[in-house]
Amino acid sequence: MHSDPNGFGKSGPGPTVSAAGPGPDVSGGSNEAAYLARARRQLLTGVSESGQDSPNPAGKRHPLGASALRDAFADLHEYWLATKGAEIGIRHDSGFALVAVGGLGRRELLPFSDLDLLLLHEEMDPAVVSQVADQLWYPLWDAHVKLDHSVRTVTQALHVADTDIIAAQGMLEARHIVGDIELTNLLISGVRRQWRTDIRNRFDELIAQTKSRWERSGEVAHRAEPDLKSGRGGLRDVQLLNALSIAQLTDGMPGLGPELPGGGLALAHRRLLDVRTELHRVAGRTRDQLHAQDADEIGAALRIGDRFDLARMLSDAARTISYSVDVGVRTAANALPRRGLDRLRRPPVRRPLDEGVVEHAGEVVLARDARPAKDPGLVLRVAAASATTGMPMSASTLNRLADNAPELREPWPKEALNDLLVMLGSGSGAIAAIEALDRTGLWGRLLPEWGAVRDLPPRDSVHTWTVDRHLVETAARASGFTTRVSRPDLLMLAALLHDIGKGRGGDHSVVGAELARQIGKRLGLWPSDIALLAATVRHHLLLPHTATRRDIEDPETVARVVETLGGDGVLLELLQALAEADSLATGPGMWGDWKSSLIGELVRRCRLLIAGEDLPVPDPLDPEHLALAATGGIHVTLLPADSPNTYVVTVIAPDQQGLLSKAAAVLALNSLRVHTASVGSAEGSAVDSFVVSPKFGAPPQAGLLRQELIRALEGELDLLDMLTAREEEAREIRRAAAVEEGGEAAVPVQYAQAPPRVIWFDTTSAGESILELRAEDRPGLLSRLADAFDQCDADVLWARVSTLGSSVIDSFCLALRDGDTRRKREEIERAVLGVVPPEMPETERDSGVQ
Structure with missing residues (x-):
């Protein structure tokens, strides 16, 4: 077969074309075009031009609904094309077939969309093909129908589909109109078979074109x-x-x-x-x-x-x-x-991420032994794993959770609240996780109040996002400011809820504050924390409105702000961080040096009127622990804590350098997460208590923990090297899984959303200083911090450790043996910052890389 410039095949028998039949230059074509144009107008307006073709009086509009209009347009054009095709000889045995693609092929023909048509022929004489095509196309043009047409043999059409992915997608939706249906079937079956066979080679191009289209539109x-x-x-x-x-x-x-x-x-x-x-x-x-x-x-x-x-x-x-x-x-x-060697690759391995949660084929899925019907907290564990690893939750997992997961009891267990905070603290990773939960109905179960703001459009043009997405974007931004505040957990919750009162009428700050109280109670927050959360939501506009609309140099302005906040310095720092996160999440240009400097100066002036913060103080020691310390020896106890799946591990041993580091490392190597810790000493013994929860399954026996601690103290185990090796092994497994799936590693390195911050407090005791670390957590962080203090020859007299979601607020009272306090503090600070997760580079944070 050869091709001519029009794409027609070699000559062959064609349909019988009547000399009197309608052609491009005869009056019949004009009549047909007028009929089609009139019918299109009547469908569009519901008005009969003669006033007799419609049951409605002439001039009275009664247009069809959108769906009915599309059906009517499709029916009209199919009828016209079928009639016209039969009239000019396109019949079942003619060697011609008229095929609809695009909107008509899908029966989604819109009033002014192009009519996409393909005239197939069985290698006919080009002159015959041209005459048939003209008799189809010209009346449509005369009727002012936009036409996207082509004339090809089946072989030619398949070749186009093989080389043009957009044309191939159009032919996948082809539908027979009139003529030889066998030709149409050959085209449809051939294109679909070709598409299925070659999809592996075309998939990357298809997705690249899709992403390019998204970027443009x-x-x-x-x-x-x-x-x-x-x-x-x-x-x-x-x-x-x-x-x-x-x-x-x-x-x-x-x-x-x-x-x-x-x-x-x-x-x-x-x-x-x-x-x-x-x-x-x-x-x-x-x-x-x-x-x-x-x-x-x-x-x-x-x-x-x-x-x-x-x-x-x-x-x-x-x-x-x-x-x-x-x-x-x-x-x-x-x-x-x-294909080929790819078939020999091992199937994806299921790797544990959390209790009942595993990674499989680059997705977060349920473990085989997971029981969602009896595990209300499983939804948040799955979401937290997805947000922190950057891997999506599988659709089947979300569907199974939606069908089986029970409601969380009120108040929520501490583990559920912690998983929510971990998810929010992951930054941009939380956006995709919450969107997936919301689209599958799970987010609305966790926060029923969300329904009023879901998809709610903003009322002013400065907002980029819908209200619900703005709340999530604000929480993601706030995760980068957690080290600026002493309560990162309340900052992230306030960011998520600050506009929750919109869409209900009234002042959204006032309404939102009441909703925040309701939600805080459900989450299981302490009453004082509920009040602080509600106040943050209530006054989230106070600083930006005052700084940009009032004279901040006027003492009365500052006094009113302090009075409104009740002199609460923690509330003030929460509002400052929230104001920045809220502005950044609103849209471009909403945060800049001018606004930042005004709010910063207002906050500085407010702090001058607020009394200084209290110093961190050690927790009191339990009398039973004091009694054990008096007996000497090494004791390790493990008892259930107040909430399910949490335990209190207490280590009592003769005080010595490296004890805290090794005790914390033993817990980390046994997959025990430290939520809070209290470190003290009495009777020459260290008394260290840790509130922990096992990452998987049940906790180890206390005797095993004691045995490993003794081996570590005797130098038989290098726990820090073991921690580093385990962390690198997990990283390599993730990289290997990503390579196996043809992508990039979900977590190639560990980055912090917020920069770590070290704050020093002076004490009344000579040679003592209190160091407060605000940073993001990492496996074995407490062990590494204690080792850093040992390397700097600084004794830990007492410590209070708190993990709030993915953030830590750790206070250590240190005895500094060096006489130069300033130089010693600088040395310790460098050592501490060397073991916390580094801050995410600005370029990666902006692009959403986790």
């Missing part, structure tokens, strides 16, 4: 004037899912059902189609970008409400589609067929 859910077709979460993403489904890599409708937020993928798809249909009708032409001035009219036509109601519905639908695409692409990538 933005997100439908968060754009003031979204691109409904090409934006992320738009109609082309639904077509992408369909293409992956045809390749047999996904089921096409992953992870979502109609009872969940967004109503499922099918409803989200239909809603976007309806809006785009009305957009065409309002604009009177093809348009994919929804302009703000048209939103009220479109919302009214669809009986949704005003432009804000429309924006909320669009956000809901687009985020449902976005989540479905994320799941679909991930599922497809894992399902790609392997």
Whole structure:
């Protein structure tokens, strides 16, 4: 076979074309074009031009609804094309077939969309093919129908599909209109077989094109004037899912059902189609970008409400589609067929992440022995593991949790609150985790108050995000400021809840404060912490409004702020950090040197009126521990704590250098997380108590911990080297898993969201100083800190250790043997900063790399 410039094959028999039949230059074509144009206008407006073709009086508008209009347009054009095709000889035995692709192929034909048609022929004479094509195309042009057409043999069409991925996607949705159905079947089966066979080689190009389209068009859910077709979460993403489904890599409708937020993928798809249909009708032409001035009219036509109601519905639908695409692409990538040596690669290994949570094929999934129906905290453990590792939660895991996980009892167990804080403290990793929980209905179970702000559009243009996404973005920003405050846990919770009162009427700060009290009680916070959380939400606008609208040099202005805050210095520092996180999460240009300097100066002046903070003090020692210390020897006890799955490990041993470091290392090597610790001494013995929880399963026996501690003290075990080796092994396993899956390591190095901070306090005792460390946690951090003090020849007289989510607030009273206190403090500070996680580089933090 040879090809001519028009893409026609060699000559052959063709249909019989009547000399009197309608052609491009005869009056019949003009009549047909006029009929088609008139019918299109009547469907669009509901008005009969003659006043006789409609049961409505002439001039009275009664347009079809969006869905009915699409069906009517598809029916009209299919009928016209089938009739016209039969008239010019395109019949079942003619060697011609007319095939619809694009909107008509999907039966999603919009009023002003292009009509995408493919005329197939069986290697006919080019002159005959040209005549048949002209008799199809010219009446459509005369009717002012935008036409995207091509004429090809099946072989030529398959070649185009093989070389042009966009054309291939269009042909995957091809549908027979008229003519030789065998030709159409050959095309459809050939394109789909070709697509399935070659999907491994084309997958990367497909995803690269998709991401490029997203970069050009933005997100439908968060754009003031979204691109409904090409934006992320738009109609082309639904077509992408369909293409992956045809390749047999996904089921096409992953992870979502109609009872969940967004109503499922099918409803989200239909809603976007309806809006785009009305957009065409309002604009009177093809348009994919929804302009703000048209939103009220479109919302009214669809009986949704005003432009804000429309924006909320669009956000809901687009985020449902976005989540479905994320799941679909991930599922497809894992399902790609392997060839050659790839078939010999070992299947992905299940690696534990937390109790009941494992990593498998680059996703966070449930362990085989997990029992979600009897483990209410499993949802938050899965989400925390996802946020901290950067690996997504599998759709099947989320569906299983949604179907089986019970409600958390009130108040929440401490472990559940800690997992929530760990997730929030992961920074940008929390955004994807919360979005996945929200799209599958799990986030609403944890925070029922979230429903009022879900997809709620902002009322002013300076906000980039919907209210719910703004709250999550603020929490992610606040995770970078946790070392600035003494209560990082309350900072992250306040960031997540500061605008929770919106969408309910009234002052959102006042409403939000009451909701924060309600939520804080449910989370199991202490009453004093609930009051502080509520006050932070209530006054989250106080500093920026005062600093930018009042004279901060006026003593009365400063006095009013201090009076409003009740002289609470902790509340003041929380509000300062929250103001910055809130501004950064609002949009570009909302935080800068001017605003930062004004708020900073206001806070400085307020601190001058607030009494200084109390020094950290040691915890009192338990009388039973004092009695054991008096007996001498090494004692290790392990007893249940107040909350489930937590234990108190107490180590009592003759005080010696390295004891604290080795005791903490023994706990870390036995997968025991330290939540709080109290270090003291009496009767020449150290008395160290640790509140811990096992990372997996049950805790080890106290006798085993004692045996390992004795071996370490005698020099038989190098615990710090063992900790470093285990950390590097975990890192290498993660890298290997990423390489195995063809991606980058989820956690190549350990970075902190917030820069570590060391604060020194002077005491009344000579030679003593108190060091407070605010940093992000890492495995074995307490052991490494104690070893750093030993290396600097600084004795730990007492210590108070607190782990709040992923942050630590550790206070150590140190005896400094060197006479030069300043030089010794600098040496110790360098040693301490050398063992905490380094701050994430600015470039990686901005790009969302974890």
